[in-house]
Amino acid sequence: MRKRSTIAIALLALTASVGASRSAGLQDFAEIERGRYLANAADCASCHTVPGSNQPFAGGRPIETPFGNLVSPNITPDRDTGIGTWTDEEFDAAVRAGRQRGGARLYPAMPFPYYSRMSREDVKAIRAYLSTVPPVHNAVMSDALPFPFNLRSSMIVWDRLYFKPGEFHPDPSKSAEWNRGAYLVEGPAHCGACHTPKTLLGGDKKSDALRGYTLQGWVAPDITSGQGPLGNWSVDDIAEYLKTGHNKYAAAAGLMAEVVQLSTSNMTDEDVRAMAVYLKDIQGAASPGPGSVDQNVLTAGGAIFQDLCAACHRQDGQGIPNLFPRLSDAATVATPDPTTVLRVILQGTPTVATDREPTGPGMPAFGWQLDDEQVAAVATYVRNHFAHAPAVTAEQVHRMRATLAKTE
Ligand code: HEC
Ligand code: HEC
Ligand code: HEC
Structure with missing residues (x-):
């Protein structure tokens, strides 16, 4: 009698612990999936993968900046050359605060001023996902900027001028859809990294957010609305462009074709629409007019x-x-x-x-x-x-x- 009840208790304990680890497993899975989705919205793969290679996140892609080329680091879980031995805190500091392991400053070619709008949990989920990709042994030499930008300490000034850390805070006067769109555009999807005009030092001109910028020989056009060129596009037109790369007004070429292919085309219809709703609500500048033409x-x-x-x-x-x-x-x-x-x-x-x-x-x-x-x-x-x-x-x-x- 006594024995049986002990067994029953032991069994109970066993099923309880199996239940707990199964739900932990499901929770991990949900976190990894969320991380995969966010990494995709944030387009981490585009810079941290050499195009055409089958070694995602292994780094080595040259990233053009106004001051010279940088090379993206290896962010696979490889323990020697990747981030396998980093703590979650170190990872969070890199992604949201622009700090290398050890505290030196990252160049804003890594769009941390945008990623700073993500929550700690978002970034932890991205880390959880990255821990599941195949580790690649690839030692990347970065740091090729000319003086004085080769001094990471010169970025202290840059950060002070242009980096406002802090999570996204929803605007309670707007809809949930608008806020989701604002979070994606201003945060993980870092649309302004290309579409916002820059100062001479490469910082965002906040007052002209999303009003167009020329980089790497491409114009990333004004994507505000109101009197701006997207003024004629409906929410559906913008969503269609982000989802498929074209609509009745335009087809994405060059840098934007890559953004669509790697990132926005893989986002849910709801998220793409939320971004469109947000963009439609930003007032644009008046166009300059034709001037005189022969x-x-x-x-x-x-x-x-x-x-x-x-x-x-x-x-x-x-x-x-x-x-x-x-x-x-x-x-x-x-x-x-x-x-x-x-x-x-x-x-x-x-x-x-x-x-x-x-x-x-x-x-x-x-x-x-x-x-x-x-x-x-x-x-x-x-x-x-x-x-x-x-x-x-x-x-x-x-x-x-x-x-x-x-x-x-
Ligand atoms: C627009 C290009 C670009 C995108 C997008 C990008 N990165 Fe980076 N990342 C870089 C560059 C360039 C560096 C190196 C900067 C430097 O040397 O200061 C870097 C550095 C890092 C580092 C520091 C690694 C080290 O060894 O010091 C981590 C971690 C990192 N990125 C993770 C991410 C994650 C996670 C994402 C997506 C959420 C992401 N990156 C998206 C370009 C990018
Ligand atoms: C890596 C740089 C880059 C990023 C990041 C980027 N874009 Fe673009 N985008 C461009 C360029 C360059 C073009 C012009 C493409 C062309 O000429 O076909 C463009 C074009 C567009 C257009 C079409 C404008 C038109 O009238 O043709 C829209 C809309 C747009 N981007 C929205 C976005 C949104 C929303 C995001 C964030 C999710 C984003 N872009 C992120 C570079 C970028
Ligand atoms: C064989 C068909 C074809 C011909 C001929 C052609 N185009 Fe295009 N054009 C396209 C396609 C397709 C695109 C979209 C390509 C993409 O974005 O990948 C395009 C894109 C453009 C764009 C960019 C539009 C945008 O919103 O991004 C301009 C400007 C343009 N063409 C001008 C011209 C001019 C000027 C000529 C003549 C000198 C010309 N095209 C001849 C097919 C053509």
Whole structure:
């Protein structure tokens, strides 16, 4: 009798502990999944993986900054060359406070000023997920910036000027959806890292948040709303672009194609929509207007457009939905800075691939066929005729060719 009850108690204890460890297991799994989702929204893989390699997070990708190139570190759980022996506190300090192990400052090429908006639990979940990826032995040499930026201590000044640490706080006067979108855009998804104008020292101009910036030879256009170029887009148009890489107004090329492919196309429809709702609510700046344009240049440009471009983009610039982007009122065409338009005309674009749209169409290059005057003329025509944007000079085309030659 006594024996049986002991066994019963022992059994009870056993099932209780099995139950506990199973629910701990489920909890871990949920945390890892949440971490995987956040790492994806934060696009950690894009910088910390060499494109085309099958060693995610192993580092070694050169990251262009206004001051020179850095190389991304290995953040796999490898114990010698990765972050396998880091504590959760050290990891949190790197991601949210921009500190290396040991306390030295990271360069803001690692977007910690944005990641600082995440909670401690968010970052712990990312860590939990990263602990599950295959460890890769890859010793990365970083630190290639020229003086004085090679001194990590010079970042103390930078941090003081531009880094406001602190988690995201929801705005109670806005909807839950708006707040979710604000959290994603300002936090993990770090949209402003490319879309917000920078000071000479590479800090965000907070007052111009998301109003457009040129980096690595690409224009990341103004993505505020109101009078801004996205003013015409509906919430659904923005969501569709983030989910698939295109909509009836535009198709994502270059850096944004990568953001869509690696990050936003894998986010839930609810999250993508929440970001769109938030962006729609940010008021934009007025556009600068066309200025004066030489009528002969417009005529020449119009003739080239008719010959070489209208087959795809149509004569009225409306394009063909989801195939050839509409040029009229497109943000890339309307921005004061013509960099993207010139780049696309000179170099063409690669095809975009996302999970949903494996083979988006690309655009052929015209740089070999047209000289600087002709490219300037057709770019001026497109910008003036379809978007009331300022003219482009042959000199600008010449400089753009030189920039592109350097990056090839
Ligand atoms: C835009 C590019 C970029 C993105 C996106 C990015 N990182 Fe980084 N990360 C870097 C660079 C560059 C460094 C090195 C900076 C330096 O040398 O000061 C770095 C450094 C780090 C470090 C410090 C490693 C060490 O050995 O000192 C950690 C940890 C880290 N990143 C984790 C992450 C995580 C987690 C994410 C996603 C939440 C992420 N990074 C997203 C570019 C990026
Ligand atoms: C790595 C830099 C980078 C990041 C990060 C980035 N973008 Fe972009 N984005 C660009 C560039 C460059 C373009 C222009 C693409 C083109 O010319 O096709 C662009 C284009 C866009 C456009 C289309 C504008 C138009 O009218 O054509 C939208 C909308 C947009 N981005 C939203 C976002 C949002 C939302 C985020 C954050 C989730 C984000 N971007 C993050 C670089 C970036
Ligand atoms: C064979 C079809 C085709 C022809 C011809 C063509 N394009 Fe394109 N164009 C495209 C496609 C497809 C894209 C979108 C590519 C992408 O984003 O990956 C595009 C994108 C663009 C963009 C960027 C639009 C945006 O919102 O990002 C501009 C500007 C542009 N084309 C101008 C021109 C000009 C000027 C010509 C003539 C010199 C021309 N195109 C000829 C197919 C074409």
